[in-house]
Amino acid sequence: MKIRYLTTLDSISESDLAEGFFEGWPDPPSYPNFIRLLHGSSHVVLAVEESSGKVVGFINALSDGVLSAYIPLLEVIPMYQGNGIGQELVRRMLELLNGHYMIDLMCDAELGGFYEKIGMHPSGGMILRNYKNQSGM
């Protein structure tokens, strides 16, 4: 399997996104909303599988352009997990965000080790989830 990584959406449309993202979400965003949220991000890294041309993994970030960036989403579709794509997406995103003072994300405790491997460390956080909006505004 050969993966190439993109940091722009110039050549990407909805039909380039593989099936299977937002696994386990009760009310996932539609793919038009998926494309919209990528375009609304300040930074994206996409993992594209060379032979199919499909996006099989992505990470996005929202930056204020001065101090802070937040990483809301990281996902590799199940068939491609366990091949180092997730780590590479994070590594490339941290490279893009180099220069920011704060780079934050929220994750389940069992993923702590995954992010620690790449230099992040645990902290506290507060969240609010409006489940009625889970599929997008």
Ligand SMILES: CC(C)(COP(=O)(O)OP(=O)(O)OC[C@H]1O[C@@H](n2cnc3c(N)ncnc32)[C@H](O)[C@@H]1OP(=O)(O)O)[C@@H](O)C(=O)NCCC(=O)NCCS
């Ligand atoms: C988390 C996720 C992006 C990892 O992607 P991936 O391509 O499978 O990850 P990698 O192959 O780069 O894994 C690298 C390492 O992290 C570990 N790891 C991967 N997923 C993990 C998980 N869910 N929990 C704990 N460790 C995990 C792997 O065991 C591997 O460790 P190793 O190098 O010691 O073998 C992927 O499992 C996923 O999309 N999950 C669903 C969405 C999600 O949870 N996103 C994160 C939101 S904070």
